[in-house]
Amino acid sequence: MGESIIRTYGLWKRYEVQGHDGAAIRGVDLDIQRGQIVVLFGKSGSGKTTYLNLIAGLDMPTKGRIEIDGQDLAVLGEAGRTLLRRNKLGFVFQFFNLLPTLTALENVYLALELTGVADAKPALETLALVDLRGKENRYPHELSGGEQQRVAIARALVKKPSIILADEPTGNLDSATGTQILALLVETCRAAGTTLIMVSHALNTCEYADRILRMTDGRIVEVSTCEALAH
Template identity: 60%
Template sequence: MADKVVRVADLWKYYDGDSQNGVEALRGVNIEIARGEVVALFGKSGSGKSTLLNLIAGLDRPTKGFIEVNGKDLRMLDETRRTRMRRTEIGFVFQFFNLISTLTAFENVHLSSELAKKADRAKTKEILASVGLAGMENRYPHELSGGEQQRVAIARAIIKEPLLVLADEPTGNLDTQTGTHILELLTSRCREGKMSLLMATHTPLASEFADRILTMVDGVIREEFVTDQPRP
């Protein structure tokens, strides 16, 4: 296994608009994430955080630059292999959850473990309980609050025990107490060295849990701050 779970070098992303409105969302990003590391990515709206997460997840392709996840150069993977990697090695928490509306909370989470070939119904139930959703397993997304949907999305990302979780504003809809609990849950897996976490966030709370804080400004990482987060 590679000691760096993520390596990104000179990454550029240009979104085509009409001739006046193209956007350079990323303008030469470099970042490395070690095994077990928790990295918080701050930055104003539109600075490029979601774009970076999407590219690392292989959901979109860069205009230019290098992305390696767990030792694999994404450029070398065809669509089938990328999909397999997303299903087994990466957990993704979308900014707007992206739950499947026709599946219950349980089914949304369970499907993720089935796709990773790690399905276990008892474990799905347990993980939903760990994010505070015991008793809500059979509800559909529209029967859940925003914060509850967010927690289904988090359960869905971690159920498959991925090597890397990319979380886009994972606590945006949660009150401080629930947000703290979720961050504890996510980061405890990193402290055990089983997972690395890159989270895009606006929440100051996240910095209390991060080993490293990055700030993105206009498509580049401008500041890097290493915290002295105690490790148990």
């Protein structure tokens, strides 16, 4: 057994507008080890994004506890959670979410600068790592979808986070590009020892996972093999 990096205990989340018919997250206990590549599957509305938002400290649980790298998110407070997000977490989203008025390099550099490092070199190196050498000064609209997602991956990686949370990172790409992006994200996380939690709908994502989780109506169940997932 490795070292725990994400732990949730009896986690519940009920949104205000949800009424009596249920909660988005219904008692999730999970223990993720440092460096694990975890893929989270589940139907639309099952609670995947809600769960990532809770882990990221972007939203607070109704009940239960979350520990990131041994730190209780509730104890950290708003300011502490913001610092933790900046320094320890990287995010990759379905729609890339790059700042449109900044170049590729500036998008990556900004993430680093927010952690207190004012040095362009790591930003350039990380863009080279995702194969974007020569395109550093392009704006997002001058890049293809796959290239934009590589900028987003570089932005997440540049600060050497302990954890990367990826919410359907290939959901908006064609399947060939999606597979390339997926392989890149997993390889770079493996090489850096970064823990990756990735939400996906594509079954082939399963092949890359150390752990397969399935979310159903706000509960998480461990799935043992990709074959079992298909059933």
